[in-house]
Amino acid sequence: MGEVAVLGIGMHPWGKFPKKNLNSICRVAVDAALADAGVNWKEVGAVAAASSRFSGGKGWGLNGNDIVEDMGSTGLPVYNLSAGCAAGANAFNVGHMMVASGAHDVVLVVGGEKMPKGFIQTSGLEDETDPEYLRQRCVGLPGPGFWALLTRQRMEEYGTSHEDLAAVAVKAHKVGTHNENARFRQLFSLEDVLNSNMVSDPLRLYEICPVSDGAAAVVLCSAEYARKKASNPVWAASSAVATARFDDGLPRGLGCVPSPGRTHHSEARISVAKALEAAEIGPKDLDFVELQDNTVYYELAFPEEWGMCEPGQSESLLHKGETLPNGSMPINPSGGFLCFGEATTAQGLFQICEVAWQLRGEAGERQVPGAKIGMAQSIGLGGNGTAAVLKR
Amino acid sequence: MTDSSPVHAAKDLFVETSDGPRLLGSRCETCRAPYFPSSEACHNPDCDHSDIQPAHFGPHGTLWSVTVQNYPPPPPVVASDPYSPYAVGLVDLETDGLRVIGRLHVEDPASVKVGGPVELVLAPLGQGQDGHEVISWQFEPR
Known part of the structure; x- marks a missing residue:
């Protein structure tokens, strides 16, 4: 497998942009x-896009096709990837494989979303064979x-x-x-x-993430192509995808069959372990991580579950400022x-x-000093988990 | 007059037996994996022969965790009117090997303690959009 550069x-x-359409x-x-990559649209060999059920994509999650039509239809292949909230990272994984395999020199990975108001109702179905529907109807x-x-x-x-x-x-x-790309930039005191x-006890409004509109895109390319364009690119050392195990301790529907111990979110644990192994590093070698903090809980639990620190240690590291x-x-610069x-x-x-801005040293006031290796991690409905290690 | 006679929140998920309420599910006779709701096939990747038979689960369990739902969720969630916050728990059922979710049947949701014993009951969640009282399985702290 060839090396993969994050070129652009x-x-x-x-934010919330009611007057803008998703394409724009x-x-x-x-x-x-x-x-940023110095790449012309016509040089892009393939598109891997995140499928949305909320916006665009012709109602079928064909969000990559919308992008291609907007940019100019060159006849290139499009892959629309669905993995709930992990869809963008799932598309990154497919883009990574397409470049690493030599199938394409340059791949555009993209995810964009305009979200409906309110908390996400994870199922739109009213179907008694759908576990998410049953969870809302029978429990709430x-x-x-x-x-x-x-x-x-x-x-x-x-x-x-x-x-x-x-x-x-x-x-x-x-x-x-x-x-400057963040939506909620105000400072909060503990008070x-x-x-x-209080939303869902013990979690308060400022401890959970609301929905936003936004879009992000990444240009991936082969090592040979990268050498022509950049003197010192960021490299995608690994990209991994996993799904939750049968014995996971977190019911995604009404019930589950847990193995003993802390077995929940196995999709995150497995994808992170795979990404670290493929990058030939251990969890403590990471200079920083961008992890999926839908709520404050994950910033405490995940680093422990992945071996970045010891179980129960996260709170003291937080209070000592070690996660800044x-x-x-x-964590999450x-x-x-x-x-x-x-x-x-x-x-x-x-x-x-x-992660790429950090590795380039372009993160300004939030820069992790001397960052050389970082990880991005996400999870999504259906027990989807992803992780990618980038380095420079 | 509107018909407000009680209805079950969903079909074939719970039953009142002569020994009290039970959850309706199934179990693979080969690997003993329990399923709630019932499954047509065994999903255990380490099981090489699916042999699914109907099974009853409950009534005794231990509360693994709990949350109090402080704001009214939209339908199809059924809740009291006017809304009052309710507790939802994850319960490890004794002997069944199953962790199951359920609303907690309790006067004061804030009083519920993690790690405590709970027992399965069938009780109303509130009135559904069609005016019927909606019955579901719930867990009562003991």
């Missing part, structure tokens, strides 16, 4: 990524409640406090305030977070989902953009 990155800022939002990201547990169950369990097992949870949000905004509305960009275990909000299928690619 581009983003439309995250995606166009900003794609134009920026192509310009929207997304934030799902995260709240995980959070409460951690509080019981490790003694995580409400103040610990709020401190994650305070830290996210302390970093995200420096990111601000603790006084925000200049700390020993920087972009400000993360808490500062961006979730444009579901674009999330995995805003993470790639941030």
Whole structure:
């Protein structure tokens, strides 16, 4: 397999843009990524795009086709990838494979989304064979409640406090305030977070991510092509995808058959382990990580579950400032989902953009000093998990 | 007069037996994997012969975690009117090997303790959009 370079990155800022259509939002990201790469549209050999169920794509998730029609139909192949909130990262994985395999020299990966108002209702179906429908109809547990169950369990097992949870949000905004692409850039005090509305106990409004509009694009290319265009490109050392195991401890429908121990989110654990192994590094070799923080819980739990630190250690690292960009275990220097909000299928690619900016040393006030190797990680409905390691 | 007679939240998920309420599911007789809702085939990748038979689950379990739903979710969620926050738990059922989700049948949702014993009951969630009272499985702290 050949080496894969991240030659260009581009983003439309995250926010709510009722007057803009999805194409125009995606166009900003794609134009920026192509310009950043120094690549002409006609040089792009294939497109891997995240499929959305919320916007564009002709109602069939054909979001890549929308991009191609907008940019100019050259007859190139398009792959529309669906993986819930992991779709952008899933498309990145397919783009990575297309370049690594030698099938294409230059691939554009893109994800863009305009989200409906309110919390995501993960199923639109009214069908008694759909476990998500049954979970809402028979029990009543929207997304934030799902995260709240995980959070409460951690509080019981490790003694995580409400103040610990709020401190994650305070830290996210302390970093995200420096990111011009982030939507929520205001600074919060611990009291601000603790006084925000309780949504799904124990999680408060400022501790979960709302929905946003946004788009991000990435140009991937072969080593040979990269040498012609850039003297010192960022490399995608690995890209991995996984799905949840049968014995995962987190019911995605009404029930599950857990193995003993902390077995939940196996899709994240497996994809991260695969990505680290393929990059030939250990979890403690990462200079920083962009992880999927739909809620503050994940910023505490995931680093422990992946071996970046010891179980139960995250709170003390947080309070010592070790998860800030200049700390020993920087997490989400972009400000993360808490500062961006979730444009579901674009999330995995805003993470790639941030990791690449960090590795280039172009992240300004939120720069991780001397960052040489970083990871992007996402999860999505259906038990989809992804991880990618980038280095320079 | 509108018909407000109780209806089940979904078909074939729970039943009242002479020993009390039970969840309706199935179990693979080869690998003993339990399924709720019932499955037509065994999904255990380590099981080489699917042999699915109907099974009852419950009523005793331990609360693995709990959350209180502080705002009213949209339909098809059924809740009391006017809305009052309710608790949802993840319950590890005794002897069944199954972790299952369910609303908690309790007066004060904030009083529920993780790790405590719970028992399966059938109780109303509230009134559905069509005016019928909607019954579902719930767990009552003991």
